Amino acid sequence: MSSLSHGHSTVSRDYDVIIVGAGVLGAALGATLGRQGRRTLVLERDLRVPDRIVGELLQPGGYRALQALGLQECTEDIDAIPCYGYHIQSATKQTVAIQYPVVEPASMAEKKPRYQGRSFHHGRFVDKLRQACHHTPNVTMVEATVNKLLRCPVTQRVIGIQCYSKIATDETAQPSEQDRQYYQYYAPLTIIADGCFSKFRRECGASMPQNVSHFCGFILRDCTLPTPHHGHVLLTPSAPILMYQIGTHETRILVDIPGKLPSIGNGDMKKYLLKHIAPHLxxxxxxxxxxxxxxxxxxxxxxxxxxxxLTQEDGVLVLGDALNMRHPLTGAGMTVALNDVLLLRSLLSPAAIPDLWDDMAMRQCKLALHTGRKSYACVLNVLAHGIYTIFAADPQDPQMKVMQLGCFNYFRLGEQWVDGPVGLLGGIYHSQWLLLGHFYSVAMYGLWLILSGRAASIDARPSFVACLLALPMNLVRCAITLWAASWLLLPAMLAEFLA
Known part of the structure; x- marks a missing residue:
């Protein structure tokens, strides 16, 4: 039977799998493993409803994985909003709306069904996932803080965890050393899914994240978006803005801020938003x-x-944001996490690995996970890096500004050109070659803008003579832009494949 505990007195000490962290990945994986008969312990520092400003837009590829896991009911009764695509606004306030691709094979109906995602309050979704996990047979959830990985004194293999919970009833206070009660739990496999601020990432051999920028987020009440049921990306001279509805009356706005953050306490953030963001809304x-x-x-x-x-240490596996992150502008985090759970459902099944103490089988499982997830994780990671770099282009960088203009107007060419890119963005398509092809199509479109004298504005109409006279200089600009585009994409792809 499943159980939920804020204490430890009635909880077993031995399990098949221990999961550290009950976020999107931890809760979904706990429910999945429990259904397969694995005795699973899920430990979460705080089982109250989370309060975060990201992880609120589930792309179609993530929603499809959620359905495949049998957890689609977790988006029900939380005031979730269907999402059908994106609305993009350029720095000059031109707009284009793009929809997710048609579901294949499409029916013969007049209105063909399209893929769709969901947007919602992050905490409500995670709470529903935790409830599903809690009610799954073979799963035990415990509210406790994991502070140590336990290792075999001879082989140094991870064999479990040590955690503590506080005695005091004051929920807001951090327990002092004398208030802590320490407990130890053992399992052949410990899964680290404790999020972007993971305390065990370095110990397990993973790299440390590189900070790119910051999001300042808050809620807009009863806001009317230009294109309902679409994620909105607004391009500004400073950085992109992301908006999407997360409830009937609430819309999330996320303002990307590169460099030093303005202070919230002294009012600088409000001044920044009024000066740099308000005019572009x-x-x-x-x-x-x-x-x-x-x-x-x-x-x-x-x-x-x-x-x-690849997690090299025996007895432990790092997943979720503890393992892999990308800029959240594209909303790919939950899509990657849920597809990881879907892949692990087969790799960790009792039929595939009857005994989780079999380290040789587990090493093969980890390698299969690492290589198998590249088909979707690599595409989404590289796409997030590329789109953010282009959309947050410095106005003084002519090459990236051409790429930004080319990208925006490429989206305006029509459905036959957009289905590929938006399918990649939505986690529906997992082809690195499709990503490469469309990226260079955008680059070529940008080069055409240069050669036709429209690099500053798509609406410019220079004469043939003017284009001819500018041709030598524009050819040089084309070469520099193509080099900059390649330098943006290829090293990122190589880093993902060689990781």
Whole structure:
């Protein structure tokens, strides 16, 4: 039977699998392993409903994985909003709406069904996942802080964890050393899924994340988005803005801030938002935005990049944001996590590995996971890096500004050109060659803009003579832009494949 405990007196000490962290990946994996008959212990530092400003947009590829895991009910009864695609606004306030691809094979109906995602309050979704995990047979959930990995004194293999819970009833206080009660649990496999601020990442041989920028996020109340049921990406001279509805009356706005963060306490953040963000918002959003600046709490979190690595140590496996991160502008984090769970469902099944103490079989499982996840994780990681770099291009960088203009206008070419890129963005397609092809198609489109004299504006109409006279210089610009585009994409792809 499953059980949920805030204490340890009635909890067994020996399991098949221990999962550290009950976020999206930890809770989904706990439920999945429990259904397969694995005795699973899930440990979470705080089982209250989480309060985060990211992890609120589930792309179609993640929603499809959630359905395959039999956990789609976790998006029900949480006021989740269907998401059908993206609305993109350029720095000059031109707009284009792009939809996710048609589901294949499409029916013969007049209106063909399209892939769709979901947006919601992160905490509500995670809470539903935890409830599903808690009610799964063979799963035990315990509220406790894991502070140590236990190792065999001879082989140094990880054989379990040590954790503590506090005696005091004050939920807001950190337990002092004398208030802590330590407990030890043992299992042949310990899975580290303790998030982006993982305390065990370095100990397990994974790299440390590289900070790229920060998001400042808050909620807009009763906001009217230009294209309902779409994620909105607004390009500005400073950095992109992301908006999406997370409830009937709430819309999340995330403002990307490169470099040093303005202070929230002394009012600098509010001044920054008024000066650099407010002028670029659609008119339908302006009233809600200004009201939110006066009434809502600003939240800040780092945006980091971390290529995934193979976990070499026996007895432990690092997953989720503890293993692999990308810029959240593309909303790919939960999609990668849920597809990892889907892949592990077969790799860790009792039929595949009857005995989890079999280290040779587990090493093969880890290698299969590492290579198998590259098909989707590599595409989404590289895409997030590329799109963020282009959309956050410095106005003084002419090559990236051409790529930004080319990318935006490439999306305006029509469905036959957009289905590939938006399918990759949505985690629906997992082809590195498709990514490579469309990236260089965007680059070629940018080169055409240079040669046709439209690098500054797509609406420019220079004469043939002017284009001819500028041709030598524009050919040089094309070569530099193509080099910059290749330098943006190829090293990122290589880093993902060699990780």
């Amino acid at each position: 659609p008119s339908s959003v302006t009233t809600s935005f200004h009201k939110a600046l006066e009434t809502e709490r600003f939240r800040v979190m780092p945006n980091s990049r971390l290529p995934g690595h």
